[in-house]
Amino acid sequence: MTAHPVAPNTPDAELLEDYSENSYPAMIFNRAKASAFMDRTELNYEELPLKTFPNLVLLTRKDNAKSQKSLQATEDSLGWILNTSGTTGKPKQVGLSHHFMYMAGQDDLVSHRMTEDDTVLIVMPMFHINAQELIIVSTLMSSGRIVVAPKFSASQFWNWIKDNDCTWTSVVPTIVSILLKNENSLASFSPNHKLRFVRCASAMLPIDRNREFGQRFGVPILEGYGMTESCSQCTLNPLDAMKLGSVGKPYGSEVKILDGNRMTSEAGIKGEIVIRGPHVITYYLEPNPDSFKDGWLLTGDLGYFDEDGYLWLNGRRKNVINRGGEKINPTVIENAIGGLDYVKNIAAVALPDDIYGEIVAAAVILQPDVKANEQVKQAIIAHCQKHLIRYECPEEIYFVDNFPLNPTNKIMRPQLSQILIQQKLVRKSQVVERMLSEA
Known part of the structure:
Protein backbone atom coordinates (compact mmCIF):
# COMPACT_ATOMS: atom_id res chain seq x y z
CA MET A 1 0.00 0.00 0.00
CA THR A 2 1.19 3.51 -0.84
CA ALA A 3 -0.23 6.36 1.26
CA HIS A 4 -0.95 9.84 -0.12
CA PRO A 5 -1.68 12.21 2.81
CA VAL A 6 -3.59 15.39 1.92
CA ALA A 7 -4.41 18.55 3.84
CA PRO A 8 -7.76 18.37 5.70
CA ASN A 9 -8.79 21.74 4.26
CA THR A 10 -8.28 20.66 0.65
CA PRO A 11 -11.30 21.88 -1.37
CA ASP A 12 -13.81 19.18 -2.38
CA ALA A 13 -13.38 20.05 -6.06
CA GLU A 14 -9.63 19.44 -5.81
CA LEU A 15 -10.16 16.07 -4.09
CA LEU A 16 -12.62 14.99 -6.79
CA GLU A 17 -10.21 16.03 -9.54
CA ASP A 18 -7.36 14.17 -7.83
CA TYR A 19 -9.48 11.01 -7.58
CA SER A 20 -10.56 11.26 -11.23
CA GLU A 21 -6.92 11.48 -12.31
CA ASN A 22 -5.59 8.66 -10.12
CA SER A 23 -8.52 6.29 -9.38
CA TYR A 24 -7.32 5.50 -5.86
CA PRO A 25 -8.47 2.04 -4.70
CA ALA A 26 -9.22 3.40 -1.22
CA MET A 27 -9.65 6.77 0.49
CA ILE A 28 -10.24 7.83 4.09
CA PHE A 29 -12.01 11.12 4.88
CA ASN A 30 -14.16 12.60 7.59
CA ARG A 31 -17.90 12.51 6.90
CA ALA A 32 -18.00 16.06 5.56
CA LYS A 33 -15.30 15.39 2.96
CA ALA A 34 -16.65 11.92 2.12
CA SER A 35 -20.04 13.43 1.25
CA ALA A 36 -18.48 14.96 -1.87
CA PHE A 37 -18.13 11.40 -3.24
CA MET A 38 -21.67 10.21 -2.47
CA ASP A 39 -22.76 10.22 -6.10
CA ARG A 40 -19.82 8.05 -7.24
CA THR A 41 -21.57 4.72 -7.72
CA GLU A 42 -18.31 2.80 -8.18
CA LEU A 43 -17.40 3.40 -4.51
CA ASN A 44 -18.34 1.51 -1.34
CA TYR A 45 -19.08 3.74 1.66
CA GLU A 46 -18.17 2.37 5.12
CA GLU A 47 -17.85 4.18 8.46
CA LEU A 48 -14.77 3.55 10.62
CA PRO A 49 -15.68 3.59 14.35
CA LEU A 50 -12.30 4.63 15.76
CA LYS A 51 -12.21 6.04 19.30
CA THR A 52 -9.70 8.76 18.44
CA PHE A 53 -11.46 9.81 15.21
CA PRO A 54 -15.13 8.80 15.39
CA ASN A 55 -16.22 10.50 12.15
CA LEU A 56 -14.03 8.74 9.59
CA VAL A 57 -15.34 7.11 6.42
CA LEU A 58 -13.60 4.50 4.25
CA LEU A 59 -14.32 4.68 0.52
CA THR A 60 -13.23 1.72 -1.61
CA ARG A 61 -13.64 0.96 -5.28
CA LYS A 62 -16.09 -1.89 -5.88
CA ASP A 63 -13.97 -3.27 -8.70
CA ASN A 64 -10.81 -3.22 -6.57
CA ALA A 65 -10.88 -6.93 -5.68
CA LYS A 66 -11.06 -7.92 -9.35
CA SER A 67 -8.35 -5.59 -10.59
CA GLN A 68 -6.00 -5.84 -7.64
CA LYS A 69 -2.63 -7.27 -8.64
CA SER A 70 -0.59 -9.41 -6.30
CA LEU A 71 2.54 -7.34 -5.74
CA GLN A 72 5.46 -7.96 -3.42
CA ALA A 73 6.69 -4.83 -1.66
CA THR A 74 10.40 -4.07 -2.13
CA GLU A 75 12.84 -1.43 -0.93
CA ASP A 76 12.00 0.56 -4.05
CA SER A 77 8.22 0.40 -3.61
CA LEU A 78 6.67 3.77 -2.86
CA ARG A 317 14.79 31.95 -7.44
CA LYS A 318 11.19 32.64 -8.50
CA ASN A 319 10.74 35.21 -5.72
CA VAL A 320 13.62 37.46 -6.77
CA ILE A 321 12.37 40.94 -7.69
CA ASN A 322 13.88 42.43 -10.87
CA ARG A 323 13.71 46.22 -10.57
CA GLY A 324 15.14 47.68 -13.75
CA GLY A 325 17.85 45.01 -13.87
CA GLU A 326 18.67 45.15 -10.15
CA LYS A 327 17.99 41.70 -8.64
CA ILE A 328 16.49 42.08 -5.16
CA ASN A 329 16.16 39.28 -2.61
CA PRO A 330 12.86 39.68 -0.68
CA THR A 331 14.45 38.14 2.43
CA VAL A 332 16.74 41.14 2.88
CA ILE A 333 13.71 43.46 3.04
CA GLU A 334 11.75 41.07 5.26
CA ASN A 335 14.62 40.82 7.75
CA ALA A 336 14.92 44.62 7.92
CA ILE A 337 11.21 45.36 8.46
CA GLY A 338 10.50 42.19 10.45
CA GLY A 339 12.82 43.36 13.23
CA LEU A 340 10.49 46.24 14.15
CA ASP A 341 8.60 45.62 17.39
CA TYR A 342 5.25 46.75 15.98
CA VAL A 343 5.45 44.45 12.95
CA LYS A 344 3.94 40.98 13.37
CA ASN A 345 4.78 39.70 9.87
CA ILE A 346 5.96 41.05 6.53
CA ALA A 347 6.32 39.79 2.98
CA ALA A 348 8.08 41.60 0.15
CA VAL A 349 6.78 40.89 -3.37
CA ALA A 350 7.04 42.35 -6.86
CA LEU A 351 4.43 44.58 -8.44
CA PRO A 352 4.42 45.35 -12.19
CA ASP A 353 5.70 48.78 -13.21
CA ASP A 354 5.73 50.55 -16.60
CA ILE A 355 9.22 52.02 -16.09
CA TYR A 356 11.19 49.46 -14.05
CA GLY A 357 9.30 46.30 -15.02
CA GLU A 358 8.90 45.42 -11.35
CA ILE A 359 8.99 47.41 -8.12
CA VAL A 360 9.24 46.33 -4.50
CA ALA A 361 6.04 46.21 -2.44
CA ALA A 362 5.84 45.34 1.25
CA ALA A 363 2.73 43.71 2.71
CA VAL A 364 2.80 44.30 6.48
CA ILE A 365 0.76 42.71 9.25
CA LEU A 366 0.97 44.89 12.36
CA GLN A 367 0.78 43.76 15.97
CA PRO A 368 -2.83 43.66 17.27
CA ASP A 369 -2.37 46.78 19.44
CA VAL A 370 -0.91 48.90 16.59
CA LYS A 371 -3.18 50.92 14.34
CA ALA A 372 -2.31 51.24 10.66
CA ASN A 373 -1.83 54.89 9.69
CA GLU A 374 0.42 57.23 7.74
CA GLN A 375 2.72 57.74 10.73
CA VAL A 376 3.48 54.02 10.98
CA LYS A 377 4.03 53.83 7.23
CA GLN A 378 6.52 56.71 7.33
CA ALA A 379 8.34 55.07 10.24
CA ILE A 380 8.75 51.89 8.17
CA ILE A 381 9.99 53.91 5.19
CA ALA A 382 12.53 55.76 7.37
CA HIS A 383 13.73 52.45 8.85
CA CYS A 384 14.21 50.97 5.37
CA GLN A 385 16.11 54.03 4.14
CA LYS A 386 18.49 53.60 7.07
CA HIS A 387 19.04 49.83 6.74
CA LEU A 388 18.61 49.02 3.03
CA ILE A 389 20.20 50.00 -0.26
CA ARG A 390 18.10 52.62 -2.01
CA TYR A 391 16.75 50.32 -4.74
CA GLU A 392 15.83 47.68 -2.13
CA CYS A 393 13.50 50.05 -0.24
CA PRO A 394 9.80 49.27 -0.82
CA GLU A 395 8.10 51.78 -3.08
CA GLU A 396 4.67 50.60 -2.00
CA ILE A 397 3.64 49.63 1.56
CA TYR A 398 0.31 47.96 2.26
CA PHE A 399 -1.18 47.01 5.61
CA VAL A 400 -3.03 43.69 5.46
CA ASP A 401 -4.80 41.50 8.01
CA ASN A 402 -3.36 38.21 6.74
CA PHE A 403 -1.46 36.55 3.93
CA PRO A 404 -2.71 33.91 1.49
CA LEU A 405 -1.17 30.71 2.84
CA ASN A 406 -0.85 27.19 1.53
CA PRO A 407 -1.71 24.20 3.78
CA THR A 408 1.79 24.27 5.34
CA ASN A 409 1.46 27.99 6.19
CA LYS A 410 3.89 29.20 3.53
CA ILE A 411 3.03 32.49 1.85
CA MET A 412 1.68 32.11 -1.68
CA ARG A 413 3.47 35.10 -3.19
CA PRO A 414 1.83 35.20 -6.63
CA GLN A 415 -1.59 35.41 -4.97
CA LEU A 416 -0.33 38.06 -2.54
CA SER A 417 0.95 40.14 -5.47
CA GLN A 418 -2.49 39.98 -7.07
CA ILE A 419 -4.13 41.13 -3.84
CA LEU A 420 -1.77 44.12 -3.66
CA ILE A 421 -2.37 44.96 -7.32
CA GLN A 422 -6.10 45.17 -6.56
CA GLN A 423 -5.39 47.40 -3.55
CA LYS A 424 -3.22 49.63 -5.76
CA LEU A 425 -6.07 50.04 -8.25
CA VAL A 426 -8.42 50.97 -5.39
CA ARG A 427 -5.91 53.56 -4.16
CA LYS A 428 -5.69 55.11 -7.62
CA SER A 429 -9.46 55.33 -7.98
CA GLN A 430 -9.73 56.98 -4.56
CA VAL A 431 -7.11 59.57 -5.55
CA VAL A 432 -8.97 60.34 -8.79
CA GLU A 433 -12.28 60.69 -6.93
CA ARG A 434 -10.68 63.07 -4.42
CA MET A 435 -9.15 65.20 -7.19
CA LEU A 436 -12.48 65.39 -9.00
CA SER A 437 -14.32 66.38 -5.83
CA GLU A 438 -11.74 69.09 -5.09
CA ALA A 439 -11.98 70.39 -8.68
Missing part, protein backbone atom coordinates in the same frame (compact mmCIF):
# COMPACT_ATOMS: atom_id res chain seq x y z
CA GLY A 79 5.74 4.25 0.78
CA TRP A 80 4.38 7.78 0.34
CA ILE A 81 3.19 10.15 -2.30
CA LEU A 82 3.45 13.69 -0.94
CA ASN A 83 2.65 17.05 -2.50
CA THR A 84 5.22 19.83 -2.64
CA SER A 85 4.32 23.19 -1.13
CA GLY A 86 3.42 24.81 -4.44
CA THR A 87 4.11 28.38 -3.26
CA THR A 88 5.13 29.52 -6.75
CA GLY A 89 3.03 27.17 -8.88
CA LYS A 90 0.96 23.98 -8.88
CA PRO A 91 2.17 21.44 -6.28
CA LYS A 92 4.15 18.50 -7.69
CA GLN A 93 3.60 14.92 -6.55
CA VAL A 94 6.68 13.28 -5.04
CA GLY A 95 7.00 9.51 -4.74
CA LEU A 96 9.18 8.40 -1.81
CA SER A 97 10.34 4.80 -1.59
CA HIS A 98 10.83 2.76 1.56
CA HIS A 99 14.59 2.93 0.91
CA PHE A 100 14.46 6.74 0.84
CA MET A 101 12.43 6.77 4.07
CA TYR A 102 14.88 4.44 5.83
CA MET A 103 18.01 6.34 4.74
CA ALA A 104 16.52 9.73 5.64
CA GLY A 105 15.28 8.44 8.99
CA GLN A 106 18.75 7.16 9.86
CA ASP A 107 20.30 10.53 9.01
CA ASP A 108 17.71 12.39 11.08
CA LEU A 109 18.16 10.04 14.02
CA VAL A 110 21.95 10.36 14.14
CA SER A 111 22.23 14.08 13.34
CA HIS A 112 19.71 15.00 16.07
CA ARG A 113 21.27 12.53 18.52
CA MET A 114 17.93 10.86 19.21
CA THR A 115 17.68 8.07 21.78
CA GLU A 116 14.93 5.99 23.33
CA ASP A 117 14.81 8.57 26.13
CA ASP A 118 13.58 11.32 23.78
CA THR A 119 9.97 12.48 23.64
CA VAL A 120 8.93 14.65 20.68
CA LEU A 121 5.89 16.90 20.45
CA ILE A 122 4.22 17.06 17.02
CA VAL A 123 2.45 20.32 16.22
CA MET A 124 3.16 20.15 12.48
CA PRO A 125 0.49 18.89 10.05
CA MET A 126 0.59 15.16 9.32
CA PHE A 127 0.49 15.60 5.54
CA HIS A 128 3.88 17.37 5.68
CA ILE A 129 7.30 15.71 5.24
CA ASN A 130 8.49 17.30 8.48
CA ALA A 131 6.01 15.40 10.64
CA GLN A 132 6.00 12.15 8.68
CA GLU A 133 9.75 11.70 8.15
CA LEU A 134 11.80 14.00 10.36
CA ILE A 135 9.67 13.23 13.42
CA ILE A 136 7.70 9.98 13.09
CA VAL A 137 10.04 7.68 11.13
CA SER A 138 13.21 8.77 12.94
CA THR A 139 11.53 8.49 16.35
CA LEU A 140 10.19 5.01 15.56
CA MET A 141 13.74 4.03 14.59
CA SER A 142 15.13 5.44 17.84
CA SER A 143 12.39 3.76 19.95
CA GLY A 144 11.51 7.17 21.36
CA ARG A 145 8.10 8.51 22.36
CA ILE A 146 5.71 10.63 20.30
CA VAL A 147 3.15 13.13 21.62
CA VAL A 148 0.66 14.40 19.02
CA ALA A 149 -1.12 17.72 19.54
CA PRO A 150 -4.56 18.13 17.93
CA LYS A 151 -3.15 21.29 16.33
CA PHE A 152 -0.77 24.06 17.31
CA SER A 153 -1.93 26.21 20.22
CA ALA A 154 0.16 29.07 21.61
CA SER A 155 -1.61 28.92 24.98
CA GLN A 156 -1.13 25.14 25.33
CA PHE A 157 2.34 24.73 23.79
CA TRP A 158 4.48 25.12 26.91
CA ASN A 159 2.04 23.07 29.02
CA TRP A 160 2.28 20.22 26.52
CA ILE A 161 6.09 20.45 26.60
CA LYS A 162 6.26 20.39 30.42
CA ASP A 163 3.45 17.90 31.15
CA ASN A 164 4.82 15.30 28.70
CA ASP A 165 8.53 15.79 29.47
CA CYS A 166 9.18 16.59 25.81
CA THR A 167 12.86 16.81 24.86
CA TRP A 168 12.40 18.35 21.39
CA THR A 169 9.83 19.54 18.90
CA SER A 170 9.75 20.78 15.32
CA VAL A 171 8.12 24.02 14.17
CA VAL A 172 8.07 26.59 11.36
CA PRO A 173 9.19 30.26 11.66
CA THR A 174 5.58 31.42 11.98
CA ILE A 175 5.20 29.39 15.19
CA VAL A 176 8.44 30.87 16.56
CA SER A 177 7.04 34.37 16.02
CA ILE A 178 3.71 33.49 17.63
CA LEU A 179 5.37 31.99 20.73
CA LEU A 180 7.44 35.18 21.13
CA LYS A 181 4.49 37.55 20.74
CA ASN A 182 1.46 35.72 22.14
CA GLU A 183 0.59 36.78 25.69
CA ASN A 184 -0.88 33.37 26.58
CA SER A 185 2.30 31.68 25.41
CA LEU A 186 4.51 33.97 27.46
CA ALA A 187 2.31 33.61 30.53
CA SER A 188 2.32 29.79 30.41
CA PHE A 189 6.07 29.42 29.93
CA SER A 190 8.02 27.77 32.71
CA PRO A 191 11.79 27.17 32.71
CA ASN A 192 11.17 23.75 34.29
CA HIS A 193 11.18 21.82 31.01
CA LYS A 194 13.41 19.22 29.39
CA LEU A 195 13.73 20.62 25.86
CA ARG A 196 17.12 19.98 24.29
CA PHE A 197 16.30 22.05 21.20
CA VAL A 198 13.51 23.25 18.95
CA ARG A 199 13.89 22.22 15.33
CA CYS A 200 12.85 24.86 12.78
CA ALA A 201 12.52 24.47 9.01
CA SER A 202 10.25 24.98 5.96
CA ALA A 203 11.08 28.70 5.62
CA MET A 204 13.78 31.20 6.53
CA LEU A 205 13.85 32.31 10.18
CA PRO A 206 15.13 35.89 10.76
CA ILE A 207 18.31 35.88 12.86
CA ASP A 208 16.82 38.34 15.36
CA ARG A 209 13.88 35.98 16.02
CA ASN A 210 16.25 33.05 16.47
CA ARG A 211 18.37 34.98 18.96
CA GLU A 212 15.34 36.35 20.84
CA PHE A 213 13.81 32.87 21.20
CA GLY A 214 17.01 31.46 22.69
CA GLN A 215 17.40 34.35 25.11
CA ARG A 216 13.78 34.39 26.26
CA PHE A 217 13.12 30.66 26.60
CA GLY A 218 16.64 29.30 27.10
CA VAL A 219 16.24 26.80 24.26
CA PRO A 220 18.39 26.77 21.12
CA ILE A 221 16.69 26.70 17.72
CA LEU A 222 18.24 24.10 15.46
CA GLU A 223 17.90 25.08 11.80
CA GLY A 224 18.31 22.78 8.83
CA TYR A 225 17.49 22.68 5.15
CA GLY A 226 15.47 20.06 3.35
CA MET A 227 12.43 19.47 1.18
CA THR A 228 9.84 16.87 0.28
CA GLU A 229 11.99 15.80 -2.67
CA SER A 230 14.86 14.87 -0.32
CA CYS A 231 12.57 12.99 2.09
CA SER A 232 13.45 15.49 4.82
CA GLN A 233 16.73 17.24 5.55
CA CYS A 234 19.87 17.80 3.48
CA THR A 235 21.77 20.04 5.92
CA LEU A 236 21.69 20.62 9.66
CA ASN A 237 23.44 22.90 12.13
CA PRO A 238 25.68 20.68 14.29
CA LEU A 239 24.33 20.60 17.84
CA ASP A 240 27.72 21.52 19.29
CA ALA A 241 28.75 24.03 16.59
CA MET A 242 25.69 25.98 15.48
CA LYS A 243 26.01 29.11 13.37
CA LEU A 244 23.06 31.39 14.03
CA GLY A 245 21.21 32.15 10.79
CA SER A 246 22.77 29.40 8.70
CA VAL A 247 21.10 26.05 7.94
CA GLY A 248 24.23 24.11 8.79
CA LYS A 249 26.37 21.65 6.90
CA PRO A 250 25.40 18.90 4.41
CA TYR A 251 24.43 15.68 6.14
CA GLY A 252 23.70 12.42 4.33
CA SER A 253 23.44 14.11 0.93
CA GLU A 254 25.49 16.18 -1.50
CA VAL A 255 24.72 19.89 -1.65
CA LYS A 256 26.26 22.27 -4.21
CA ILE A 257 25.69 25.70 -5.71
CA LEU A 258 24.91 25.96 -9.42
CA ASP A 259 27.31 28.56 -10.83
CA GLY A 260 26.61 28.83 -14.55
CA ASN A 261 27.01 25.24 -15.72
CA ARG A 262 29.20 23.99 -12.87
CA MET A 263 28.34 22.65 -9.43
CA THR A 264 30.53 24.05 -6.66
CA SER A 265 30.81 24.27 -2.89
CA GLU A 266 33.37 27.09 -2.97
CA ALA A 267 32.84 29.75 -0.32
CA GLY A 268 31.03 32.93 -1.34
CA ILE A 269 29.61 31.67 -4.65
CA LYS A 270 25.92 32.57 -4.78
CA GLY A 271 23.43 30.68 -6.92
CA GLU A 272 20.77 27.99 -6.98
CA ILE A 273 21.11 25.15 -4.48
CA VAL A 274 21.29 21.69 -6.10
CA ILE A 275 21.15 18.36 -4.24
CA ARG A 276 21.54 14.63 -4.80
CA GLY A 277 21.92 11.61 -2.56
CA PRO A 278 20.53 8.26 -1.38
CA HIS A 279 17.22 9.83 -0.31
CA VAL A 280 16.81 12.46 -3.04
CA ILE A 281 14.39 11.80 -5.90
CA THR A 282 15.62 11.65 -9.49
CA TYR A 283 12.19 12.24 -11.07
CA TYR A 284 8.70 13.51 -10.21
CA LEU A 285 5.65 11.28 -10.67
CA GLU A 286 4.53 13.72 -13.35
CA PRO A 287 7.31 14.47 -15.87
CA ASN A 288 9.25 17.60 -14.91
CA PRO A 289 12.63 17.32 -16.65
CA ASP A 290 13.51 20.99 -16.14
CA SER A 291 13.88 20.29 -12.43
CA PHE A 292 16.99 18.13 -12.93
CA LYS A 293 20.46 18.67 -14.35
CA ASP A 294 23.08 15.93 -14.76
CA GLY A 295 21.54 13.85 -11.95
CA TRP A 296 21.15 16.81 -9.56
CA LEU A 297 17.81 18.17 -8.34
CA LEU A 298 17.43 21.91 -8.95
CA THR A 299 15.76 23.10 -5.75
CA GLY A 300 14.79 26.62 -6.83
CA ASP A 301 16.30 27.92 -3.58
CA LEU A 302 19.18 30.39 -3.61
CA GLY A 303 22.13 30.24 -1.25
CA TYR A 304 25.89 30.11 -0.70
CA PHE A 305 28.52 28.39 1.47
CA ASP A 306 30.77 30.26 3.89
CA GLU A 307 34.46 29.53 4.57
CA ASP A 308 33.55 26.89 7.16
CA GLY A 309 31.24 24.95 4.85
CA TYR A 310 27.95 26.20 6.35
CA LEU A 311 25.07 26.81 3.96
CA TRP A 312 23.22 30.13 4.03
CA LEU A 313 19.85 30.56 2.32
CA ASN A 314 19.26 33.56 0.12
CA GLY A 315 15.61 33.31 -0.95
CA ARG A 316 13.76 31.58 -3.80
